[in-house]
Amino acid sequence: MKVIRTIAGMRQEIKQYRIEHPAGVIGFVPTMGYLHGGHESLIHRARQEADLVVLSIFVNPLQFGPNEDFERYPRDEERDLRIAAEAGADLVFIPKVQEMYPREVLTTVQVRKITERLCGASRPGHFDGVCTVVSKLFHIVGPDRAYFGMKDAQQVAVIMQMVQDLNIPVEIVPCPTMREADGLALSSRNVYLNEEERRQAVVLYQALEAADEYIHTQQGGTCEELREMIRQKIQMAPLADIDYIEIVTFPGLEPLPDRVKIAGTLQQQPVLAALAVRFGSTRLIDNRLWTAKGGLV
Amino acid sequence: MKVIRTIAGMRQEIKQYRIEHPAGVIGFVPTMGYLHGGHESLIHRARQEADLVVLSIFVNPLQFGPNEDFERYPRDEERDLRIAAEAGADLVFIPKVQEMYPREVLTTVQVRKITERLCGASRPGHFDGVCTVVSKLFHIVGPDRAYFGMKDAQQVAVIMQMVQDLNIPVEIVPCPTMREADGLALSSRNVYLNEEERRQAVVLYQALEAADEYIHTQQGGTCEELREMIRQKIQMAPLADIDYIEIVTFPGLEPLPDRVKIAGTLQQQPVLAALAVRFGSTRLIDNRLWTAKGGLV
Incomplete structure (x- = not known):
């Protein structure tokens, strides 16, 4: 090399x-x-x-x-x-x-x-x-x-x-995003986290996993419901300070209206749930992409 | 082809x-x-x-x-x-x-x-x-x-x-800029000019020629004097409506202060006189570049 x-x-x-x-x-x-x-x-x-x-x-x-x-x-x-x-x-x-x-x-x-x-x-x-x-x-x-x-x-x-x-x-x-054993997305910034922040940071992954299950089980779920569900999951970590939780199209990143049904949108274009959350002074991001066929883009 | x-x-x-x-x-x-x-x-x-x-x-x-x-x-x-x-x-x-x-x-x-x-x-x-x-x-x-x-x-x-x-x-x-027999810089926009505008448009070239002579004879000339000399030449064409006449460095295009002596500046960097002048609804540009050694850039 x-x-x-x-x-x-x-x-x-x-x-x-x-x-x-x-x-x-x-x-x-x-x-x-x-x-x-x-x-x-x-x-x-x-x-x-x-x-x-x-x-x-x-x-x-x-x-x-x-x-x-x-x-x-x-x-x-x-x-x-x-x-x-x-x-x-x-x-x-x-x-x-x-x-x-x-x-x-x-x-x-x-x-x-x-x-x-x-x-x-x-x-x-x-x-x-x-x-x-x-x-x-x-x-x-x-x-x-x-x-x-x-x-x-x-x-x-x-x-x-x-x-x-x-x-x-x-x-x-x-x-694809690579993750630690507990699900935290790998990032060079993870070294900034102290022990307690690191422990709680896994909530991003858990919220996205819950979102995934929600999308696969709640066929009638709306964009707003999905976002609020993610918010509630993340707020269970006391140190989590949410910067944004957004449900958008990919790769256009157009925000989806609150009332729109996720299942219907997915038939037309990929949907991305994107998060940015602070733990102390460290800002972490994570996301999940859903496509009609299950592929990456 | x-x-x-x-x-x-x-x-x-x-x-x-x-x-x-x-x-x-x-x-x-x-x-x-x-x-x-x-x-x-x-x-x-x-x-x-x-x-x-x-x-x-x-x-x-x-x-x-x-x-x-x-x-x-x-x-x-x-x-x-x-x-x-x-x-x-x-x-x-x-x-x-x-x-x-x-x-x-x-x-x-x-x-x-x-x-x-x-x-x-x-x-x-x-x-x-x-x-x-x-x-x-x-x-x-x-x-x-x-x-x-x-x-x-x-x-x-x-x-x-x-x-x-x-x-x-x-x-x-x-x-290098290519020119008509009388000196007008070739431009696709020259076709917009009517007969009288075309006749007067040669003043841009004449002003730049005069500027060239000024620089080679008036060793003590300032930026302001050069610009005003160009302006007077161009204003001799009644249809000429000046957009700008600027004396700047090249290729940095930094404006030179009014009092600065052209000869001294030229020892350090190329000097550009750049003009934009309207004839009727047609906007023409032209310029002259001077370098210490006489080359293009």
Whole structure:
């Protein structure tokens, strides 16, 4: 596994690879590092489907708000490189902030509407930062496919929209959320949780499991009933401070009216239940996607 | 010369070309059609430097304001194809609006600061439209080099900024402005001018010629004196209605303070005199760039 720290170096590697393997498929896994089983599953998937697997590790300042956790976001390059090598990455791109943003950022990629709801509402500018850096990384790596975890379902939807609208020649591959034994979605931010918060955080998974059962048993259930059921489940954890619980279409992220019946909507398009809940100062997100045929998207 | 009307068709051509010519250089000339000698010179330049020359013809609605001339912008596909073939294009991409924008445009590429002055001030949103469509075209065609005329100097500066900031793997090649025998800069919009307007429009060139002489003879001249000299020259044409006359750096487009001496600034960075002047309902632009060494950029 090769570690590359400059844009020029990365371009050179890819250029050389393309000349030597004109029909080779490049799979790309962009991450902010502090790798966990979710990232590993993305690398494994890329390893299965691509000939060259590129991983990037970059904590992107542009997608953090001024009062967010950019400075304290967990970093451990040595451990990340060990995990990346074991999972099967061929190239790891680890640029410094100065390499990615050598001067004032004048150019941004912006996606309207689907960025304004859910996490976009409580994190203004977040998805501009995500789109801008992902677009830069796509231009540097030039992958055929890029792998993203569905834990960040809105991010997947936004990136799919950007790629489609700007005709970026990359296939976006959404991959299933990985979880701890008790159901908590894997996240680099889970390390922020203290023991009690960690114990209670499982309520997100439990609420989504209950929602799943509700949808499969209550054929007449409405969007509002589903949301309230999830809310009640989460409120059973005393430390849970709900940011949002939303029932929306996927990937359009259109809010569903309260009275609409989930079963009927599902016949037409996938439905996503998305949650953001704070435990102390840590904001966790999770979601569940339902489709008519049971697939991911 | 092959004419291609779909994005999928264009991608297929380029993919095939890249497989057959892994070291081939693709040169790209994006235009809005109604081709004139300026476009021809871009195609000739691409022909000299590239192995495959791709021309696009697309009147991009996204870069026209609601009260601008999108509907009446001149179009003549048959003539364009004849000129393109004679000038040496290999592929011509002519998508319909529906092909480029099949649904509501949610994603845009925005460049701040250098888009806010000059034409950006009187055409809000114009450069967002330019950046978005050029980024789409770059993703569809995947060129190694792209050729732009310096008549639209601000457009060149904005696209260079976008390409640099987003790491788009395309080399931007600015090319000299082409002119009529009397000096009027070639523009598809020149057909809007009536006989008298056309006669007077040459004042833009004459003012820039006078500015050139001023710079080469008045070593102590200031930015303000240069601008006022240009203004007086242009005001000698009774039909000329000045939108702006600005003396700025290039490619940063920073306005130079009134008192600054041109000669001193030129030692440090190129200086651009940029004009926009209306004749009747037709808005014409022109500019002159001065560099320490006399080159284009």
